[in-house]
Amino acid sequence: MIVTNYVRNIIQPPTSRNKAIPAELKVITCLRYLATGKMQLCSGDDYGISQQTAGRIINQTLDALAAPAFLVRCIKFPTTQAEIQQKQAEFRGIANFPGVVGVIDGSHIRIVAPKEYEAEYVNRKNYHSINIQLVFDAQYRILDVVAQWPGSVHDSRIWNECGLKGKFERGIIPGGCHLLGDSGYPCQPWLLTPYLQPRNVAQEAYNRAHKRTRCVVERGIGQLKRRFHVLHGEIRVDQIKTSKIVMVCAALHNLCKERNLGLPDEHDGYEAEPVEANPIQHGHL
Template sequence: MSEETYVYLCNKLRPAMERQDTAFRECIPLKKRVAIALWKLATGSEHRSIGHLFGVSNTTVCRCVQDFCAAAETLLVPELIRSPDREKFAEMADYTENRWGLPQCVGAIDGSHLPILAPQEYHCDYFNRKGWHSIILQGVVDGKGHFWNVFAGIPGSLHDARVLRLSSLWELASRGNYFPPCTRNIGGVNAGYYILGDNAYPLQNWLIKTFPDNGQLAAEHVIYNKKICRARVVVENAFGRLKGRWRCLMKRNDCDVKLVKSMVVTCCALHNLCESHGEAYDDEWDAPAVAEPGVAVAQGAEEEGTEIREGLMRYLNS
């Protein structure tokens, strides 16, 4: 993170994080408190080693992280991760169409398991299909890889489709109250804005996915799937860059589940901050790719979602 972005961050969080000296002791300066929290999020190091590095106690490190995440959720997240307005939706759709040729597409959705220590309560709920305890981060990104909707903290045993149905995105989009009423004729079908998902998600008129590969797909279906996958990789890259910068998300987090959730949302906001400020990213930071076991889930597709997908297929193959 450049000094310019760091100073911007400090000034943004100053109202909630700055402390005053007392008659008994001097307070830790704001910039140092922010630096301690950033170091924890960027490295995932233990409180003891961070305290030794900055010359403070373990308790101080813990308080700095808690205060930083609480301040970020209040002052940073609402500004950096927010539902797009009508103009922003149109801008995102134009960018995606210009880059991948997909009209009306405003982003992609995916989920990621983040390792945690087994909680004392309901620890079985957090035991995922991969064999370890985790919480799930569901994120929706635009064509530039910026998060515009996040939902974090759900126990790792739940399936991605179930996580989606528990989120406010599902509730609002299903009622037609999330995406603005802006339709366009695509392959003979009037389609509104939509996002891309993998086969774990249910097909909707606002969530499009590939055709299941049963080994007997027609040529036009194969072409359609390739183009959808090529565009959907933006969300996978965003998760990779998120974890590459904020490596506390890659190793087992020893904090309380409630704090871990706050740290995850804060890291998503910091990701958007770094990306929008053009901060350099080294490909060596990328998290190692781990093959996830396939998940076969029976899902029903709405008629309208099927029509839009087939209309989009005709458009892409025309």
């Protein structure tokens, strides 16, 4: 298995004694949890492991997949001229908007109320969440992700304090490269937003092309959440572990894109499991 090979050295038990769980089964259990969001589907007769054991090996596998080596391998912002030109050409094919290398937006991932700083995690829709920032290319690959801010934090603040903005400011990303964002972001040389009140034909045309191109990020977020249904419902772990889940899902999404793996059928979605005591809730994940 492709994913297993990346983390085998970390999660493979040193011996098969005491019915040690092999790396392949650990990865399968973790992927099933991310795909369904249902803890109870990760244990039972099919896998021969208890729910408590499932929580423990999911935790171990997530730690391994969240290691910088795997994340950096899967999530990369283009910096070479060839990579940038390819991204720009793909975006230009959508609505003839020049210079675009990525589209950016935020998305809220619902969490349980944290024990500390609870009010900071209540978003404008009045539920607890973390606000994640995502940048997609025209092929719906994730180029950058930030998953550490409470739900009450505005998209613009996340952008202003993220590492990607610093790369633009320091010239690590060459001039003439743009991201497209909605009106919640500040308009900057490298982050273009729509005209709030277009005053002429040219500005109206700009807004139309901007909207058509930026739609990629909305569809990209939809694809990510369809592929990993754990991101749909309330994630009943603390905010730090939720951030780890988001980062791993983003990396695996790109790996699926790299391997041309299709999305699950939209009619095969799963409902979030009811709130019950389980190993994840009590700290095993």
